Amino acid sequence: MNSYLEPSYQILSKIFIDKSYSTLALSSQASNEAVTKIVYGVLERNVELDYIIDKLCAKRPQTSIEILLKEAIYCLLYMDVLPDYAVVNETVELTKKLGKVGVSGFVNAVLKKVCRREYKLPVQGEKNYLSIKYSKPQWFIDKMISQFGIERTMSVLDNPLTESEHIRINTKLSTLAVVKGTLMAQGIAFEQSAMKGLIVKNTAEVKEMFRTGLVTYQSPSSMLAVQALGVTDGSSVLDLCSAPGGKAVLIAEQNPKSKVIACDLYPHRVELITSYKKRMNIKNVDERQVDATKFKSEFENAFDFVLVDAPCSCFGTFRKHHDVFLQHEASSIYDMAKLQSAILENAKNYIKSGGVLLYSTCTLFDEENKNVVNKFLKSNTNFTLEKMAVPYDNEGMLQLLPKDEWDGFFIARMRKA
8 A cells, every 4th residue: 555655645745845747747756557546536636635624624734744635535535445444554654754743643533534424525506516526626617607607517527538548640650540450450449539530548559659650649629720720731830839749740741841830938848849740750840949929030921820829727628637727726817818919919920911820729718718819809900710621610719618539629710811
């Protein structure tokens, strides 16, 4: 048991205390399947775990003890393969090992109360019922209902993401039929997605296909944005906020006569683009370190297509990235909207007359999405919305909700006169 709790604690400390992203924290330390399940489980149920701790503790414990309690409570409630007494005993021992001997009795008492279920969760009709049931912040529940209505909100909350991954085939190296045949021969089940990718379990065989560039992990929503951009081969393309480079590489792969300039702000993010294109054997992507908010004279009126996949609050990806609610709060929505508007106002300078500007985010709320676009259109009357050639009704703007294979995603296509 100690082999689960201690590494889980170390990883969760990086996330809660050091503010590291969960994927980076997990990759920085060796972890097995059980450790990964505990880490992601605590992040997914964090709001509920906070509620239980508040109910059982007279005052909030310090962060390190809070993390110990959260992982132990998650194990007690959601990991039946672990006996309750083992969870309690090992957590108490870990508390002592971490130099917190003075609170080990407190930890023991709280966890025994959890074992006896000496707390009550909110019931239907109470204000925070949905927040605790689905373990999402109350502000998020309220905002979802306000914008999308209760029925659509519930359809999202009742539709958790599976553990499968979405892969697309590198058409320079293989075909959909060949990859399907390979998976079938290896006994790996799959489903075809709306974007003609495959939904599969991330097995060792799939990871090897990714390593060699035969396939890549890319969400259907991300691929839909590329489809909405509608690049014609031979056109000049700028991807202004590109890292890790998935959209730029897909555009380049589909349009081998086009040159795609893929930019990002920091050197380590530009390196992600370089690694991505090399793994996928793509030659027609030129990666650059560029600040998307600062005018670059070299780019002025130079591109037929400009993609602004803007930095955002990422709330559309909450099913897969449970730590999004630790990285961003409600205020992030308004902070991001200011940055997004600044990027769009700069990006407009890079588009040729008759060219296309596509704006996208992986988030949900109007403040970062249609409000940003409408503000831009109001002050730039030489741009107009243009219907996108995607399998959804639209008049130039589209909001996808996180459901089934889709992430929450917003796309708007604008044409420059």
